[in-house]
Amino acid sequence: xxxxxxxxxxxxxxxxxxxxxxxxxxxxxxxxxxxxxxxxxxxxxxxxxxxxxxxxxxxxxxxxxxxxxxxxxxxxxxxxxxxxxxxxxxxxxxxxxxxxxxxxxxxxxxxxxxxxxxxxxxxxxxxxxxxxxxxxxxxxxxxxxxxxxxxxxxxxxxxxxxxxxxxxxxxxxxxxxxxxxxxxxxxxxxxxxxxxxxxxxxxxxxxxxxxxxxxxxxxxxxxxxxxxxxxxxxxxxxxxxxxxxxxxxxxxxxxxxxxxxxxxxxxxx
Amino acid sequence: xxxxxxxxxxxxxxxxxxxxxxxxxxxxxxxxxxxxxxxxxxxxxxxxxxxxxxxxxxxxxxxxxxxxxxxxxxxxxxxxxxxxxxxxxxxxxxxxxxxxxxxxxxxxxxxxxxxxxxxxxxxxxxxxxxxxxxxxxxxxxxxxxxxxxxxxxxxxxxxxxxxxxxxxxxxxxxxxxxxxxxxxxxxxxxxxxxxxxxxxxxxxxxxxxxxxxxxxxxxxxxxxxxxxxxxxxxxxxxxxxxxxxxxxxxxxxxxxxxxxxxxxxxxxxxxxxxxxxxxxxxxxxxxxxxxxxxxxxxxxxxxxxxxxxxxxxxxxxxxxxxxxxxxxxxxxxxxxxxxxxxxxxxxxxxxxxxxxxxxxxxxxxxxxxxxxxxxxxxxxxxxxxxxxxx
Ligand SMILES: Cc1ncc(COP(=O)(O)O)c(C=O)c1O
Numbered sequence: 001x002x003x004x005x006x007x008x009x010x011x012x013x014x015x016x017x018x019x020x021x022x023x024x025x026x027x028x029x030x031x032x033x034x035x036x037x038x039x040x041x042x043x044x045x046x047x048x049x050x051x052x053x054x055x056x057x058x059x060x061x062x063x064x065x066x067x068x069x070x071x072x073x074x075x076x077x078x079x080x081x082x083x084x085x086x087x088x089x090x091x092x093x094x095x096x097x098x099x100x101x102x103x104x105x106x107x108x109x110x111x112x113x114x115x116x117x118x119x120x121x122x123x124x125x126x127x128x129x130x131x132x133x134x135x136x137x138x139x140x141x142x143x144x145x146x147x148x149x150x151x152x153x154x155x156x157x158x159x160x161x162x163x164x165x166x167x168x169x170x171x172x173x174x175x176x177x178x179x180x181x182x183x184x185x186x187x188x189x190x191x192x193x194x195x196x197x198x199x200x201x202x203x204x205x206x207x208x209x210x211x212x213x214x215x216x217x218x219x220x221x222x223x224x225x226x227x228x229x230x231x232x233x234x235x236x237x238x239x240x241x242x243x244x245x246x247x248x249x250x251x252x253x254x255x256x257x258x259x260x261x262x263x264x265x266x267x268x269x
Numbered sequence: 270x271x272x273x274x275x276x277x278x279x280x281x282x283x284x285x286x287x288x289x290x291x292x293x294x295x296x297x298x299x300x301x302x303x304x305x306x307x308x309x310x311x312x313x314x315x316x317x318x319x320x321x322x323x324x325x326x327x328x329x330x331x332x333x334x335x336x337x338x339x340x341x342x343x344x345x346x347x348x349x350x351x352x353x354x355x356x357x358x359x360x361x362x363x364x365x366x367x368x369x370x371x372x373x374x375x376x377x378x379x380x381x382x383x384x385x386x387x388x389x390x391x392x393x394x395x396x397x398x399x400x401x402x403x404x405x406x407x408x409x410x411x412x413x414x415x416x417x418x419x420x421x422x423x424x425x426x427x428x429x430x431x432x433x434x435x436x437x438x439x440x441x442x443x444x445x446x447x448x449x450x451x452x453x454x455x456x457x458x459x460x461x462x463x464x465x466x467x468x469x470x471x472x473x474x475x476x477x478x479x480x481x482x483x484x485x486x487x488x489x490x491x492x493x494x495x496x497x498x499x500x501x502x503x504x505x506x507x508x509x510x511x512x513x514x515x516x517x518x519x520x521x522x523x524x525x526x527x528x529x530x531x532x533x534x535x536x537x538x539x540x541x542x543x544x545x546x547x548x549x550x551x552x553x554x555x556x557x558x559x560x561x562x563x564x565x566x567x568x569x570x571x572x573x574x575x576x577x578x579x580x581x582x583x584x585x586x587x588x589x590x591x592x593x594x595x596x597x598x599x600x601x602x603x604x605x606x607x608x609x610x611x612x613x614x615x616x617x618x619x620x621x622x623x624x625x626x627x628x629x630x631x632x633x634x635x636x637x638x639x640x641x642x643x644x645x646x647x648x649x650x651x652x653x654x655x656x657x658x659x
Contacts, residue, residue: 109558
């Protein structure tokens with residue numbers, strides 16, 4: 001299978017005058033098989049790229065929704081090795097870019113070289129460690145380069161231009177823009193300062209921008225795409241559909257499917 | 270940031286991008302005020318008049334005779350709120366005031382640091398909120414009430430294991446969206462840079478006083494300094510006075526719990542390298558890097574991480590760390606109560622248990638024990654263990 005690069009994926013949607021829709025799920029939430037089916041549902045309903053969380057016991061960047069998903073996944077037996085098996089299984093039915101979102105301790109514990117090597121072999125396109133700022137990322141960036149994995153970083157409204165420059169120097173694939181001041185979680189409104197941040201980045205760089213944290217409605221997707229973002233990442237709002245339908249898998253997949261279609265449609269103008 | 274916050278390879282600042290500006294602002298302010306004359310004058314005033322410094326270095330005559338060593342106790346238990354924690358909360362609270370922050374948040378396990386923060390919030394009239402795992406809220410109702418009496422709001426944390434590490438996670442989450450107005454007052458020499466460096470700075474006063482006092486009493490340095498290690502602040506405070514004096518042994522007593530084959534909190538003795546709460550240090554974790562729960566009879570040593578400078582001192586062999594089991598700590602608790610009329614905190618009892626073991630092999634040595642806190646908070650635990658109904 002020929003895995004699509006982020007560059008190609010963002011160009012593909014741009015040519016259609018759309019933004020990229022990037023849904024998120026924690027590998028193994030609520031269990032291995034169901035989460036596979038959920039990702040299939042993502043792909044069948046318009047996902048342009050995927051964000052797959054590897055669960056961590058202490059996810060400081062995340063709100064209660066993602067943490068609950070992490071706990072469900074860990075309780076179902078998910079671990080780093082199975083996480084990579086999960087990605088391999090995804091590669092049996094999709095070639096769109098897959099980003100792994102995790103925390104640095106999982107990478108450090110396995111060993112940087114081993115982690116990135118296995119990631120590549122499993123079909124991972126990019127890795128983002130939520131608690132790894134550029135200052136600490138030297139070795140990681142080297143390992144990523146060595147194994148042909150893109151390393152994604154985050155920027156927030158509070159990120160100064162000076163830091164932004166540093167981040168842009170080492171960030172590849174896309175830049176993950178944090179939409180709100182705070183942690184992940186579904187929210188009602190997208191802050192105006194997010195719009196300003198997107199413009200600030202566009203002034204400095206050509207790198208594709210995907211906005212995440214707090215994007216929970218089709219209107220939010222529309223707003224950030226209109227503000228110049230190349231993609232929108234939706235996490236907590238999707239995970240809520242898992243939480244709400246744990247007893248009824250069919251309904252869970254149905255609801256996720258129709259929600260994804262709405263979100264994807266919102267990326268088209 | 271101006272400094273990298275590394276102790277050898279340990280330490281650093283492994284936090285989400287959102288928190289970096291908050292840490293940068295804090296580092297800048299700390300580096301500015303730590304040598305500021307007015308700041309230090311005010312801090313010294315409060316340490317003396319409010320907290321009760323200096324604390325005595327007490328020669329424990331009866332215990333010395335019993336154990337066959339010269340034993341001195343650094344009496345941090347005599348401080349206001351009953352533990353060394355207030356040295357740090359005064360320092361950081363004042364720093365928050367100088368930074369113009371209008372709200373304090375803190376994490377707490379059993380409530381010691383929460384109380385020390387709550388009283389500083391009251392003293393400086395800064396509204397204070399304390400994150401506390403809901404399990405701990407349930408176990409430590411009295412301390413929750415004490416915090417509330419000082420005007421603090423206690424936020425029970427329902428996430429994860431609902432204990433100290435989850436309280437820390439939630440405090441960081443709060444801070445990620447509130448750092449404009451809020452200072453996060455971390456309670457030990459852990460967390461991302463600049464916390465380990467800053468908390469050590471504010472706890473240094475223990476080591477400085479102790480060194481002056483022992484030289485005055487004995488005319489020479491001690492053979493060994495022993496302190497208990499949770500996050501590592503009381504130990505780092507007293508060690509800092511002697512780190513340069515290579516002939517002085519430094520020993521950290523970790524929460525040995527049921528022993529290393531059972532549940533424990535011996536992060537350095539039995540943990541592995543990892544990243545938790547913003548720094549690279551030793552942690553208790555499984556093969557995948559998922560953080561384990563710690564266990565110790567004393568809530569203050571019940572933490573699966575440890576300050577990065579301790580990891581560094583251990584790797585250099587400058588300080589040694591040993592597990593002290595629940596049972597050994599209880600023996601230490603009773604020993605000090607019976608022989609000296611001083612009821613120690615269960616945390617500090619680990620240092621006493623350690624000293625007892627050390628004395629057995631090293632007769633005639635001069636030992637300083639950091640008595641980090643008093644044991645009033647723990648008497649009901651002891652009563653329960655001894656089958657006494659209160
Ligand atoms: C009396 C006392 N000693 C020791 C500790 C352990 O903390 P640290 O290692 O930071 O001194 C605590 C923590 O709550 C405490 O209350």
